[in-house]
Amino acid sequence: MSLISSFRRIIGGLLLSCMLSTAATAAPSIAKTYGYFSIGGRTAEDLDRELGRRGPMTNATGHRHPGATEIKFGGEVTYVERGGQCSVGEAKVTLRTHLILPRWNNRRRAEKDLRFIWDTLSADIKRHEERHAEIARSYARTLERDLLNLKPTGTCENLEKKVGSTTKRVLEAHDRDQLRFDKVESKNFDNRMMRLLKYRLEQQGG
Numbered sequence: 001m002s003l004i005s006s007f008r009r010i011i012g013g014l015l016l017s018c019m020l021s022t023a024a025t026a027a028p029s030i031a032k033t034y035g036y037f038s039i040g041g042r043t044a045e046d047l048d049r050e051l052g053r054r055g056p057m058t059n060a061t062g063h064r065h066p067g068a069t070e071i072k073f074g075g076e077v078t079y080v081e082r083g084g085q086c087s088v089g090e091a092k093v094t095l096r097t098h099l100i101l102p103r104w105n106n107r108r109r110a111e112k113d114l115r116f117i118w119d120t121l122s123a124d125i126k127r128h129e130e131r132h133a134e135i136a137r138s139y140a141r142t143l144e145r146d147l148l149n150l151k152p153t154g155t156c157e158n159l160e161k162k163v164g165s166t167t168k169r170v171l172e173a174h175d176r177d178q179l180r181f182d183k184v185e186s187k188n189f190d191n192r193m194m195r196l197l198k199y200r201l202e203q204q205g206g
Contacts, residue, residue, distance in 0.1 A: 028093040028140040032133055036103045042110050047118065056100045067125040069132035070098040071178075073140065073171060077147060077163050079156045086159045087152035095140040097133040101126055120196050128185055132178060139174035146170060 039050035056068040074096075078089040102122060107115055146166050153159045185192075 028095055028137075028144050030095045030097075030137055030140060032097045032099070035098060035100045037100065038103050038105050040105050042106050042114075044114060044117070047104065047114075051102060055102065066102055066121075067129045068100045069129045069136075070096075070100070071132070071136045072096045073136075073143070075144075075147075079159060081156060085152040085154065086156035088148060088150050088159065088163070091144055091147035093140050093144040093147070095136055097136055099126075099129045099133060101129065116200070117197065120193065120200055124192065124196060131181065135177055135181060136174065139170060139177070143167065143170040 037054050037056065039047065039054050041047045041050045051066045052064055055064040055066050057064050058068055072095070073093065075091065075093040077091045080087050080089040102125065104110075104118055104122070107118060110118070143166075147163060150159065150162050150166065153162065
């Protein structure tokens with residue numbers, strides 16, 4: 001159990017890229033993909049060093065992390081002029097998330113206790129990054145809904161400004177929620193790992 005301390009590090013990170021343009025339809029278009037980076041090592045210290053050296057670099061922190069989620073928002077909005085008013089015709093938000101996770105090459109040749117800790121840790125890294133993707137999906141739906149609900153204005157120029165400010169507001173809220181999640185996860189890391197290890201031991205009858 002003492003090996004846990006060797007893994008003390010902020011789990012996950014966020015590589016965030018957001019854009020929204022203008023022309024399109026309903027219900028966000030969402031896609032999720034996975035990528036992996038390989039690490040070596042046969043001790044807890046090796047793994048900690050490998051994660052710090054090979055893990056993805058994030059713009060938010062300027063550091064490498066055991067995992068990361070790249071998030072890219074996009075979209076199109078069309079405008080309709082009728083009766084001296086301009087309204088949103090269609091709005092389509094797109095979201096692409098790419099989860100980057102570690103893969104330990106030497107797992108089969110490592111000691112049983114270290115494999116057990118690694119399996120627990122890597123599962124938690126994946127859960128963490130999946131949650132980042134879930135948060136982004138929630139905000140993609142919120143953004144599309146808010147754009148479709150914008151009230152008509154006198155000119156499309158004014159409505160376009162509302163689209164821009166709405167997009168800015170929702171994406172800034174998204175960024176705050178992602179950072180808040182990372183802070184909570186980091187603060188609770190040690191206790192969470194102890195609970196997970198204890199639970200997995202009980203499941204195995206250890």
